[in-house]
Amino acid sequence: MRPEIVQAILLLGIVSYACRASGFFLMQYVAATPRVKAWLRSIPVALTGAIVAPLGFNGGPPEWLGFAATAILMRLTANEFLSAIGAVAVVALSRALLS
């Protein structure tokens, strides 16, 4: 392991744990208002959308088919893992056929 990577991993773990512990810790002082709760509740959906959107925007037909497969499989199975596996298969197939 490279020393600068070890330092980075140590730091990332501390940040990760701080997120876990601070919500529990701070709740002894703070009463969350509806607006604060709505903000925190909106973060996961906004964040996952933010990760995915540029990948779709910058991708080509195989990636677009992959995202379409993800949406259809999510509708059918409501299972994130099955949908991701199915989408990977669709992308692999369309890359083989379209390139």
Next chain:
Amino acid sequence: MLPPPEPAALSPSPKPPFTLQGFRAGIVGARTLAPGVVMYGVAFGVMASTVGVSLLEAMALSGWVNAGGAQMAVLQAWSDPLPLLAVCLTVLTVNARYLLLGAALRPWFAGLPAWQSYPSLFVMGDANWALALREHAEGRDDAAFLLGSGTVLWFVWIGATAVGYIFGQALGDPRTFGIDFMLAAFFASMAIGLVRGTSDIAPLLTGMAAAIVIERTVPGPWYILGGALAGSLVGALRSSDAA
């Protein structure tokens, strides 16, 4: 006539049980979550092997950071040299939801001594947190359930990372098999699964639009943080409009 409700905020928090029996119940309860954690861990290991992270580094990330979504997002930003501030903010953003998870545990865990509650928070993930709160809602209030379920899934997570990493290198070029799309597909399915009502659509679309604009104008992974902030603030503002 019902008796008047207790003034809950003023009453001292009772100490919930925290026993070996509850720890064991957590291990048993985690069995249903293990297959999902294995697949996610393998996916992380495969991804890690494609961006220049070593096997030990990938296992250290899984063991010490112990947060799948954050680790996946860090891999998105992985480059040499590592943009340290950017990846820390990425972990902070991806794990911001843990603030709410931890906050929700407060009424149940408040009576525990810190040496029991804070180690439990280290192994708190979305899935075993939900499982533990369901146990609590059904009247089984042994607080060691979270630590038991989280600990077994922690070992599964690290092991699956190693398996995925070794298997991923044997696969060769991940593009041929679409493995590089695994991360995109996983987050797309997460985004779709997280839309639980019409109030989630505006934060999602704002986050996506802001991310596309920022990704094309600002170098590095800032688009994740920027999109998440823009989208979630829209969620907060719309909520106060409705209230």
